[in-house]
Amino acid sequence: MTRVFFTCTVLLGMVLAHAEYHSSTPAANATLKILPSVITINFSEAIEVRLSTFKVYPLNAPQEAWSSSTRLHQLAQPLVRQVLPLRNDAARRVDAGVTTAARTSKTVALALKPNLPPGAYVVMWKNLGVDGHSVTDYFVFVYRP
Numbered sequence: 280m281t282r283v284f285f286t287c288t289v290l291l292g293m294v295l296a297h298a299e300y301h302s303s304t305p306a307a308n309a310t311l312k313i314l315p316s317v318i319t320i321n322f323s324e325a326i327e328v329r330l331s332t333f334k335v336y337p338l339n340a341p342q343e344a345w346s347s348s349t350r351l352h353q354l355a356q357p358l359v360r361q362v363l364p365l366r367n368d369a370a371r372r373v374d375a376g377v378t379t380a381a382r383t384s385k386t387v388a389l390a391l392k393p394n395l396p397p398g399a400y401v402v403m404w405k406n407l408g409v410d411g412h413s414v415t416d417y418f419v420f421v422y423r424p
């Protein structure tokens with residue numbers, strides 16, 4: 280009985296998709312006057328927090344591109360591909376790591392380093408859902424005080 284239930288849960292998880300981005304604070308493509316100290320990402324399903332990777336990087340984007348989410352995404356995509364697999368890149372990152380203590384969670388909080396300059400930022404991840412599937416994704420926000 281337990282095995283049958285487990286199988287159904289896994290199949291249901293596949294049908295309902297994996298741990299996809301649901302919402303975040305700041306929201307994707309938001310422009311902020313005040314930078315929060317913590318970024319929160321909500322997923323559609325719970326993830327294995329410590330088996331997932333989260334990073335925030337500054338996006339080297341000219342100021343005239345800050346108001347164009349299309350332009351920011353064009354710049355963000357190659358950056359994500361390049362830096363998401365990197366190890367030992369803490370100095371380049373503007374996050375100070377995941378602060379969520381739970382082993383599995385639908386919500387993940389990431390601390391930001393203090394005193395970040397105005398600019399565009401990319402929040403990126405490769406998560407591992409509790410259903411065993413990974414999702415790589417990102418979003419961009421702009422800090423323009």
Ligand SMILES: [Cu+2]
Binds near residue numbers: 292293298408411412
């Ligand atoms: Cu899945």
